Amino acid sequence: APALASYKNEYRLSLPVGPGTTWYQGAENFARLVAEKTDKRINIKVYPGSSLVQGAQDRELTALRQGLIDVLVGTTVNWSGTVKDFNAFSLPFTFPSEKAVDAVLQSDALNQDFYNIVRKAGMEPLASAEYGFIQPINSKRDLRAEQDFKGLKMRVVATPIQQEVMQAFGANPTTMSFADVQAALSTGAVDGLTLTEEQFLVYKFHTAGLKHLTRANLYNELIHFNIANPVWKSWSPEDQEKVREAAKEAAEQMTASVRAAYRSNDAALKAVGVEVVELTPEEQAAWIAATRPVYDKWKKQTNPALIDKIEAAINTP
Amino acid sequence: MLSVLLFVSFLALIVLGIPVALGLAVSAIVVVVIAGVDMPWFGLFTVQQSFDAAIGKYPLLALPMFILVGSVFDRSGVAQRMVHFAVAIVGRKPGKLPIVVILVAMVLGGISGSGAALAAAIGGVMVASMSRAGYPRPFTATVIGSATAADILIPPSIGFVIYSILMPNTSLPALFAAGMFPGILAGIALMVPAYWLSRRHGLGANEGHEPKPALWPAFKEASWGLVTPVLILGGMRAGWFTPTEAAVVAAVYVLFIGMVVHRTIRLRDLVPIFADAMRISALIMAILGMAAIFSYCVNTMGLTDPVIQWVASLDIGSTMALIVVLLIIAAISVFLDGTSVLMIFVPMLVPIIHQFGWDPILFGVLAMMVMAIGQFTPPMAMNLLVACKVAKTSIEATLPWVPWFIVSFAAATVVVGIWPEIALWLPRVLGYL
Amino acid sequence: METLNTTQQRAEPEEHQQQCDAPPRLRWEDWLGAAILALLLIMTFSNVLVRYLSNQSFAWTEEISVFLLLAMTLLGVASTVAANESIRIDFVLNRLGLKGRRAILAITALLGMLVFGLLGLLYAMTGWTEWTYDETTSGMGAPRWIYTIWLTVLAIAVTLRYAQAGWRALKRGEG
Numbered sequence A: 001a002p003a004l005a006s007y008k009n010e011y012r013l014s015l016p017v018g019p020g021t022t023w024y025q026g027a028e029n030f031a032r033l034v035a036e037k038t039d040k041r042i043n044i045k046v047y048p049g050s051s052l053v054q055g056a057q058d059r060e061l062t063a064l065r066q067g068l069i070d071v072l073v074g075t076t077v078n079w080s081g082t083v084k085d086f087n088a089f090s091l092p093f094t095f096p097s098e099k100a101v102d103a104v105l106q107s108d109a110l111n112q113d114f115y116n117i118v119r120k121a122g123m124e125p126l127a128s129a130e131y132g133f134i135q136p137i138n139s140k141r142d143l144r145a146e147q148d149f150k151g152l153k154m155r156v157v158a159t160p161i162q163q164e165v166m167q168a169f170g171a172n173p174t175t176m177s178f179a180d181v182q183a184a185l186s187t188g189a190v191d192g193l194t195l196t197e198e199q200f201l202v203y204k205f206h207t208a209g210l211k212h213l214t215r216a217n218l219y220n221e222l223i224h225f226n227i228a229n230p231v232w233k234s235w236s237p238e239d240q241e242k243v244r245e246a247a248k249e250a251a252e253q254m255t256a257s258v259r260a261a262y263r264s265n266d267a268a269l270k271a272v273g274v275e276v277v278e279l280t281p282e283e284q285a286a287w288i289a290a291t292r293p294v295y296d297k298w299k300k301q302t303n304p305a306l307i308d309k310i311e312a313a314i315n316t317p
Numbered sequence B: 001m002l003s004v005l006l007f008v009s010f011l012a013l014i015v016l017g018i019p020v021a022l023g024l025a026v027s028a029i030v031v032v033v034i035a036g037v038d039m040p041w042f043g044l045f046t047v048q049q050s051f052d053a054a055i056g057k058y059p060l061l062a063l064p065m066f067i068l069v070g071s072v073f074d075r076s077g078v079a080q081r082m083v084h085f086a087v088a089i090v091g092r093k094p095g096k097l098p099i100v101v102i103l104v105a106m107v108l109g110g111i112s113g114s115g116a117a118l119a120a121a122i123g124g125v126m127v128a129s130m131s132r133a134g135y136p137r138p139f140t141a142t143v144i145g146s147a148t149a150a151d152i153l154i155p156p157s158i159g160f161v162i163y164s165i166l167m168p169n170t171s172l173p174a175l176f177a178a179g180m181f182p183g184i185l186a187g188i189a190l191m192v193p194a195y196w197l198s199r200r201h202g203l204g205a206n207e208g209h210e211p212k213p214a215l216w217p218a219f220k221e222a223s224w225g226l227v228t229p230v231l232i233l234g235g236m237r238a239g240w241f242t243p244t245e246a247a248v249v250a251a252v253y254v255l256f257i258g259m260v261v262h263r264t265i266r267l268r269d270l271v272p273i274f275a276d277a278m279r280i281s282a283l284i285m286a287i288l289g290m291a292a293i294f295s296y297c298v299n300t301m302g303l304t305d306p307v308i309q310w311v312a313s314l315d316i317g318s319t320m321a322l323i324v325v326l327l328i329i330a331a332i333s334v335f336l337d338g339t340s341v342l343m344i345f346v347p348m349l350v351p352i353i354h355q356f357g358w359d360p361i362l363f364g365v366l367a368m369m370v371m372a373i374g375q376f377t378p379p380m381a382m383n384l385l386v387a388c389k390v391a392k393t394s395i396e397a398t399l400p401w402v403p404w405f406i407v408s409f410a411a412a413t414v415v416v417g418i419w420p421e422i423a424l425w426l427p428r429v430l431g432y433l
Numbered sequence C: 001m002e003t004l005n006t007t008q009q010r011a012e013p014e015e016h017q018q019q020c021d022a023p024p025r026l027r028w029e030d031w032l033g034a035a036i037l038a039l040l041l042i043m044t045f046s047n048v049l050v051r052y053l054s055n056q057s058f059a060w061t062e063e064i065s066v067f068l069l070l071a072m073t074l075l076g077v078a079s080t081v082a083a084n085e086s087i088r089i090d091f092v093l094n095r096l097g098l099k100g101r102r103a104i105l106a107i108t109a110l111l112g113m114l115v116f117g118l119l120g121l122l123y124a125m126t127g128w129t130e131w132t133y134d135e136t137t138s139g140m141g142a143p144r145w146i147y148t149i150w151l152t153v154l155a156i157a158v159t160l161r162y163a164q165a166g167w168r169a170l171k172r173g174e175g
Ligand code: NA
Pocket: B108, B109, B110, B111, B112, B113, B114, B151, B152, B153, B154, B155, B156, B157
């Protein structure tokens, strides 16, 4: 079918990260697949660094509602200020393993309950992918047990959940913008932070003296592919189907490459002199227990029914 | 087409004398509406989003704080004491007072974040004594105007605050450290024509008759001010505070000097001081907010790609391209103030810097040096303008003197370009790179 | 390049003296803006102190600081418009006759009203969206519209100051 009159020449996709990351590759992949599958009726242009909102990634959803952004590929935690249910995957140890991620990706909790929340928030969710495990990394010592955190100044973003998690471990959470982090690490204003291994390597944080990484799988997130509702409705049903296929393919590839990278990180981390600590199941259970009060508190404040379903999906063998 | 409209309408508006912030906003809004016909509300929401996001950045808090530091120390009596101390060191002889001015500007540059405020403060203290000593007023204005231009290089610097916010992967402490030696080098470069011109034209004939203060008491009096730069840079290095907080700590410390140590500031002076700093900050931050709408247009119209392709197609190599870009910045800086230049052009330069693989820290320092020259190059020269006002002379009258200082400052820039270690050594030793 | 009257005033030694002896007339924007700057100073400085004394930090103040920065900017713009201060190239302006000067100042005022009037309208509509969608801030979880509504009011205050400036320009040719 030829492009309808209501189609725009270009649809704008926003994401906070830049080239060189799996996340960016996923978005670019999606844009390419959409153009291929719709015979270039739908052209998506990728704007990295949240440049459409001057880098203010927490304003992306508002900008989408105002028509400035058409496509969002991102974690809902960035928009959790806009919709509080979007914290659903940001609690500590929601995903203890890749198996748990797979279970959630296929669950009704995600594909029905959560997607309906996303629709109400103003956009059509098409597919979701894994973000990657987020680990605590610091310059002082190996973190195995809770008491290892004592006195560590850990940089967190200005959200209460991350601060309370660090306090639960006995560390001192310090908030600062990402722009200040590198300098703060080199001067010792902070001793560490939480990052995915990929981010750690891309931003070369080992040069700031970070040497100790614990594979605790503290957080993980899902990256969702979304289209603004008015834009979605302006497309023909055939094109909608093709765009959804493109998103599913891009999401699957993204999850696969996040995991492939995770396996190959060992060598890369060793090469830059980073000590990777693997926790025993007992040690990890202790970490989970320490953060349980924070988890329970924020589960209650976020959306207990939804999180119950997410837990059930993970715990079903 | 739209990009031509964007730039031409902006230039037309500001040349006519429309304030820079409004010129940016109006030309950008027109382009947003034309490009946004198929968007809800013509895509105008970007006006509010961009304005909000550009100003609503926590690290930007450093900007009003460093301006406050400038406003406070202007009335803190620090400048007067610093001059006494410098005279005590340098001594009294024809040609020495201009060197005192430049020395004081360099040290106070370590407290002040903006050159114009510094020109006002030093001018207030120096103009009378330089006239008595027999220096012509236009010469005095030229020395003050050029010496305070180096302020943008010597940390703290509002120019670097803005640059680090706009340029990805550059940390403010690294930039601050990188500006230090180039700033000192520029100061020394300015001393050469200042001294040489004085001797050659027999300026400052009466200087020898002026009283010479004793060294030790002058040092004790000046010590509170001398410690400030150490506190700012040392505190950041020691991890006591972040760059954003360093600005706040500096403001509190300078307030303490003015109110408690030198007692030049009374409680009731505080409201006008704070109001003053607030207004100057607002003028700058309004430009920042409106420039964000402008750069949104540049970004969404895909303007940077053709520019990069053009620069790449010149096939002149990385070094020549760097020289071309710096010359363009220099030309623009002659007509526009440094912060406006940064806010309009840095977002466009990001991809070019990537393309050629230039070090963003070194590039920032070189760009800042080139911009500093613009701050005392007529016709539109902020620092020179302020210096002329204080010295009660005209910009036209400075024309015989200014070119020597421009050439000398430019030579210092070339030296840093040839030996980048002058800029990069300190941040590396401090562990910022 | 520009007329930064604030600095120029300070540059005149006589006026400087005057300022210290008899403070210049301050508008409500100056009082409020100065108070906000002082508040920013106190909040950030206490954060440094508290972090040292207790190893705690009230990071949640970050979003308040960011809001105050925006509010302060709009207040400062309102005040500078009222005081005829701006950052502009006055080369052409200074060489125009009274009529030409008046025309440019009136155009400036008109453009200022349009830009900040638009900004106020957009803030109002954004506040409305935030209210209907129950948007909250990520730091403190406060309703976003509470911040936005104040920015709406301040953008309107700037618009009114520009209207005043336009009136002055047309009526008395001041600038
Ligand atoms: Na400085």
